[in-house]
Amino acid sequence: MSEITVGELFIRCLKAEGIEIMFGIIDGAHVPFVVHAPRYGIRHINCRHEEGAVHLAEGYARIAGKPGVVFASPGPGAANMLAGLSSAYAEGHPILAIAATRRRMTTDPDRGGAWQATDLVEMARPITKFSALVRQWERLPELMRAAFRAALTGRPGPALIAIPDELLPTRVDAGKAPVYPAARYRMTSMGAGDPAWIEQAAEWLAQARRPFLHAGKGVLWADAAAEFGALGDYLAAGMSTSMGARGAVPEDHPRYFFLLDMQAAALARAEADVVLVVGSRLGEYDGWGLPPAWGDPAQQKTIQIDVDAGSIGLNRPVDLGIVADARSALRALTAAVQRRTAPRAEMADLGRYRELSAQTMGQARQYLTAAPTRGVNPGQMVAQTHAFCPRDAITVLDGGNTTLWGVAYHPIYEPKGFLYSVKMGYLGTGLPFAIGAKLAAPERPVYCITGDGALGFNIMELETALRENVPVVVIVAVDEGWGMERTAYTFQGFPPEQHVGVELARQTSYDLIAQGMGCYGERVEAIEQFLPALGRAVASGRPAVLHVAVDPALNSDPPGYKQFRQIRML
Numbered sequence: 001m002s003e004i005t006v007g008e009l010f011i012r013c014l015k016a017e018g019i020e021i022m023f024g025i026i027d028g029a030h031v032p033f034v035v036h037a038p039r040y041g042i043r044h045i046n047c048r049h050e051e052g053a054v055h056l057a058e059g060y061a062r063i064a065g066k067p068g069v070v071f072a073s074p075g076p077g078a079a080n081m082l083a084g085l086s087s088a089y090a091e092g093h094p095i096l097a098i099a100a101t102r103r104r105m106t107t108d109p110d111r112g113g114a115w116q117a118t119d120l121v122e123m124a125r126p127i128t129k130f131s132a133l134v135r136q137w138e139r140l141p142e143l144m145r146a147a148f149r150a151a152l153t154g155r156p157g158p159a160l161i162a163i164p165d166e167l168l169p170t171r172v173d174a175g176k177a178p179v180y181p182a183a184r185y186r187m188t189s190m191g192a193g194d195p196a197w198i199e200q201a202a203e204w205l206a207q208a209r210r211p212f213l214h215a216g217k218g219v220l221w222a223d224a225a226a227e228f229g230a231l232g233d234y235l236a237a238g239m240s241t242s243m244g245a246r247g248a249v250p251e252d253h254p255r256y257f258f259l260l261d262m263q264a265a266a267l268a269r270a271e272a273d274v275v276l277v278v279g280s281r282l283g284e285y286d287g288w289g290l291p292p293a294w295g296d297p298a299q300q301k302t303i304q305i306d307v308d309a310g311s312i313g314l315n316r317p318v319d320l321g322i323v324a325d326a327r328s329a330l331r332a333l334t335a336a337v338q339r340r341t342a343p344r345a346e347m348a349d350l351g352r353y354r355e356l357s358a359q360t361m362g363q364a365r366q367y368l369t370a371a372p373t374r375g376v377n378p379g380q381m382v383a384q385t386h387a388f389c390p391r392d393a394i395t396v397l398d399g400g401n402t403t404l405w406g407v408a409y410h411p412i413y414e415p416k417g418f419l420y421s422v423k424m425g426y427l428g429t430g431l432p433f434a435i436g437a438k439l440a441a442p443e444r445p446v447y448c449i450t451g452d453g454a455l456g457f458n459i460m461e462l463e464t465a466l467r468e469n470v471p472v473v474v475i476v477a478v479d480e481g482w483g484m485e486r487t488a489y490t491f492q493g494f495p496p497e498q499h500v501g502v503e504l505a506r507q508t509s510y511d512l513i514a515q516g517m518g519c520y521g522e523r524v525e526a527i528e529q530f531l532p533a534l535g536r537a538v539a540s541g542r543p544a545v546l547h548v549a550v551d552p553a554l555n556s557d558p559p560g561y562k563q564f565r566q567i568r569m570l
């Protein structure tokens with residue numbers, strides 16, 4: 001008999017899934033499992049808030065292409081995780097949340113007056129794909145498999161496992177609850193889909209005069225950006241991506257249509273005869289895949305490829321739905337197209353669409369040239385960041401209007417080069433996403449462009465970044481307020497003296513907060529100071545914060561504000 005603790009069994013279950021890193025805040029209850037992590041080659045990242053820890057794990061999961069693991073203490077610690085899980089659930093990112101609970105005698109069910117008794121399993125249910133309490137240690141491996149299976153099958157998402165603290169130090173016979181590798185307990189690839197349907201899709205695409213391809217985040221999750229682009233190039237098709245999948249097609253590609261280039265994208269899609277949608281549910285920011293943002297589904301053929309059967313035909317009717325792994329399916333589809341037709345040289349009417357794009361770009365440029373009355377034009381801050389960072393940088397956006405400037409003036413060129421809380425607009429995710437991303441890809445530069453309000457939510461994670469040696473660069477646009485809400489008041493017709501609750505203290509120095517935590521910090525008051533400061537921030541080799549004083553008036557009137565509202569009214 002091989003005797004180990006349930007805590008060690010827990011770690012073995014993580015190892016079976018290939019977990020190399022986990023996030024969280026320690027509690028005495030966790031000691032029996034965390035103590036084994038180093039021996040199994042699992043690095044623990046000690047965070048400063050459980051919500052932040054989930055965001056770190058989410059940023060990590062997106063870039064690493066692996067589940068993010070987070071643990072939290074009974075009661076408040078695990079409750080703090082829940083807000084973070086709501087993000088991962090909405091965004092469709094796999095997180096395994098582990099919550100210790102207090103002894104079952106007092107908490108299952110709550111006796112009344114018990115220490116740290118919170119019904120985490122029920123609270124997590126609507127924001128996870130699986131949520132369960134481990135009542136018998138013998139079922140631990142099985143429930144862990146169920147959690148990973150749920151998190152990683154179909155559209156990914158979070159799962160929660162709760163475990164009573166008295167179970168973890170218990171010594172047990174490991175032979176009675178075998179642990180085996182991931183490939184033996186869940187689908188690791190959905191394959192290329194039904195070959196007959198791939199042939200049908202290839203037939204339509206080969207005959208199409210105006211094919212159009214749209215990529216969702218599923219393309220990134222399947223590592224299929226190269227295959228997506230190859231098919232688009234072979235067909236000389238127009239291409240677009242969802243907001244979350246930005247970078248799946250380099251945004252300087254001649255046949256790429258940006259989400260906020262709304263008129264050109266809508267027209268190109270409306271005039272297509274065959275539309276291929278890969279790894280996207282066509283949600284709200286995609287205009288639901290319907291007119292006026294897209295063509296009439298009755299007049300065009302729609303092919304949809306998705307790993308999740310439940311996402312097929314969800315928002316736009318399809319003519320052909322293929323449940324498959326995006327990369328395998330795109331490879332098979334491209335080969336089948338190549339057997340039918342020669343590569344196409346040109347996209348019909350590209351010039352006409354590009355005229356519309358140029359008009360939109362022209363309008364956007366006006367914002368860049370506006371002179372600030374004090375501080376910096378936030379658009380110039382973003383444009384200079386863009387010019388500075390290499391093509392393979394990972395850019396993280398956070399904040400209100402700051403994100404609109406970021407979206408307008410910072411094209412993304414590489415897959416997995418862009419992180420933003422698309423489904424939630426969840427302030428405070430930026431810094432933790434950036435740290436998680438850098439942990440997953442230490443060789444790629446990571447820049448977080450954030451509002452001052454947004455940075456405040458999880459700013460203590462700078463200490464995490466310093467301690468764990470994760471040099472991310474944070475560029476904070478300081479307009480001393482919740483800028484987007486100033487815009488919302490103005491938009492609704494209220495003058496500045498009626499703007500309740502939008503001001504933040506002008507005394508706050510984010511550069512000094514960073515320095516106070518041992519990070520690099522510098523203040524920028526004029527645009528000429530920006531690039532040299534950015535260079536020094538990167539050269540410091542430490543986590544860095546550039547406090548950029550932006551003109552509050554300019555920041556209250558960013559490009560794209562109306563378009564963002566407009567999209568959400570379709």
Ligand SMILES: Cc1ncc(C[n+]2csc(CCOP(=O)(O)OP(=O)(O)O)c2C)c(N)n1
Nearest residue numbers: 399400401402427451452453454482483484
């Ligand atoms: C967690 C969370 N709380 C509140 C909001 C509502 N909200 C959206 S934008 C915004 C203002 C953001 O201010 P800041 O981060 O400073 O960026 P700015 O608009 O000033 O550029 C607020 C409060 C939200 N989206 N998320």
Ligand SMILES: [Mg+2]
Nearest residue numbers: 451452481483
């Ligand atoms: Mg602000």
